[in-house]
Amino acid sequence: MDTCATLEKPEQEKPFFSQIRYLGAYLAPHKQVLIFSLFLSTISTVLGMVQPYFAKILIDRVFLGNQPQFLFSILAALIALLIISFGIRVGNGYIYTRYSAKILFLMREDLFDHLQKISLTFFSKKKLGDIYSRIASDMADIQALVTDILPRYVFDFLTCLISGVILFSLNWKMALMSLVFLPFAVIIVQKLKPRLFSLSNDVAKSNADIAHFLFESLSNTAVIRAFGAEKTESDKLKDKQSAVLTFLLKYQVLGAVSGSVSTAFGIVNSLIVFGYGGWQVLEGQLTVGSLVAFSVYQGRVFGPLQGLLDGVLSLQKSKVAIKRVREILDIPPCFDDTGDTILTKAQMKQDICVNGVGFSYDKNTRILNNTSFTLPSGKTTALVGPSGVGKTTLCHLLLRLFNPDAGTITWAGQDFKTFDKTWFRKQVAMVSQETFLFHASILENIRFFKPEASQEEIEKAAEAAQIDDFIQSLPRGYDTLIGDRGTRLSGGQKQRLSIARAILLNPKVLIMDEATAFLDVKVENQIKQTLKELMKDKTILLVSHRASSIENAHKIIILDENGISYQGPAKELTHES
Ligand SMILES: Nc1ncnc2c1ncn2[C@@H]1O[C@H](COP(=O)(O)OP(=O)(O)OP(=O)(O)O)[C@@H](O)[C@H]1O
Secondary structure (H helix, E strand, C coil): CCCCCCCCCCCCCCCHHHHHHHHHHHHHHHHHHHHHHHHHHHHHHHHHHHHHHHHHHHHHHHHCCCCHHHHHHHHHHHHHHHHHHHHHHHHHHHHHHHHHHHHHHHHHHHHHHHHHHCCHHHHHHCCHHHHHHHHHHHHHHHHHHHHHHHHHHHHHHHHHHHHHHHHHHHCHHHHHHHHCCHHHHHHHHHHHHHHHHHHHHHHHHHHHHHHHHHHHHHHCHHHHHHCCCHHHHHHHHHHHHHHHHHHHHHHHHHHHHHHHHHHHHHHHHHHHHHHHHHHHHHCCCCCHHHHHHHHHHHHHHHHHHHHHHHHHHHHHHHHHHHHHHHHHHCCCCCCCCCCCECCCHHHHCCCEEEEEEEECCECCECCEEEEEEEECCCCEEEEECCCCCCHHHHHHHHCCCCCCCEEEEEECCEEHHHECHHHHHHHEEEECCCCCCCCCEHHHHHCCCCCCCCHHHHHHHHHHCCCHHHHHHCCCHHHCECCHHHCCCCHHHHHHHHHHHHHHHCCCEEEEECCCCCCCHHHHHHHHHHHHHHCCCCEEEEECCCHHHHCCCCEEEEEECCEEEEEECHHHHHHHC
């Protein structure tokens, strides 16, 4: 049974720092640069903080204190400060963007690589659009966290802290009064956070659902039109969009409530500065310059504090994104890829044995049970049986896309699990009933598994697959672009391209799973003839429903619901029946 975890885990909110801890492994290699960037941020914040203090000196000493000799030196210092701050800000922005982008690209590559290692059943259980949205939009949200939200948080936090210290040094009573409202603001925002998290999760899920719907619908455009289902599809999209709109609006309203807390904080502070502060000036207990400076510094606290409180919304979004990406990264890889066995040429001439193999995709349905047979080396074996008995599953086990739950598959007595993955992939190739082609040129599609193949090799493989004449007849020949998944080709042409691709690889074992189902008998026979010459000493497994395609096989295996009902030479089978 496939034991890989699925994504169906209960939703729960983990603390933010526990969520972002996984970013630590990516941040660690750039620790020095990030600390340097933080240092530059601090300097730039401190420099920004000095300016209002100059205003206080200007008012109290130059204008009200009648000391004009300070005017030019204060102005010169102000301009120098501005230029230095600007330089530091631009430089820091450049350094930070460069490194955060590097970190993000690495994370996305790791996620993509991890997806190549987890069970294939994951892809059949999970919607493709959802996986895509985790790689694209969730990663973009994490990118925003690293490149924008976190540095802004650091900047806002430092600004609040430094401004707070200055406010206390200017007038501690007024500063203390400003802070009275702060605990209430924090409590309100904390209370709203879990609901914001859950709404943000709902928005991400609904968007992933829309992405999957669009993906599936656009891939099946021809079928949808053929059955006149355009309106139904369009209505489905409308329903999905209204569902996401409901979540979005709730999220936005709650976000606005959370944001208005900081506005209330600003109103309270204005009352304190202009009410209590103004009264102190009139009483002669505070200078005009100090009041102006206090008001400016308070503004400096207010903006970043608003940023910190509003940022809760962005942080919830990033948290959801990290959670969704981690759900994939936490799925353990299905294979232990550390095998290093490589067979010698002599060993490769030995048989492949399937010994008592059992397999199921999930715990409810057993597909294969104690299945045993041998694929004689250098011979063609045909595998036949009714639809759904597990023929393709067997091919996938032989291709090592899955590991059997019970029993072993061996080649020259060596378990498949012990083979070096890269070596193995070059020895065993499969052409399946479902062809997969990319939106690229014919040339690139044929040489997909062997990028180093020469034009000559590619043309020879295409000739063997009986597709060379067709390719040559196209205006751009091998450079012709085929549509997404080969939509500009017929079913038979796609199959022949897949066969050419496998032939080019020159594998020792070739598995053909209904690989000629779309071809007419004449072309099928021509391909079989060329394969016979090309694959003289190779082991071939042929899965087919057509009697014509298996009649020349050396051995026939019949698989039915109860397992293998016959295996032996084709002649004996004819004789028995
Ligand atoms: N990825 C999967 N997840 C869950 N069940 C699967 C998966 N792939 C196949 N199955 C199930 O396993 C059983 C065997 O499927 P398989 O494709 O191996 O049969 P088959 O003999 O090749 O059929 P056909 O001749 O129609 O191609 C079927 O019941 C199918 O529904």
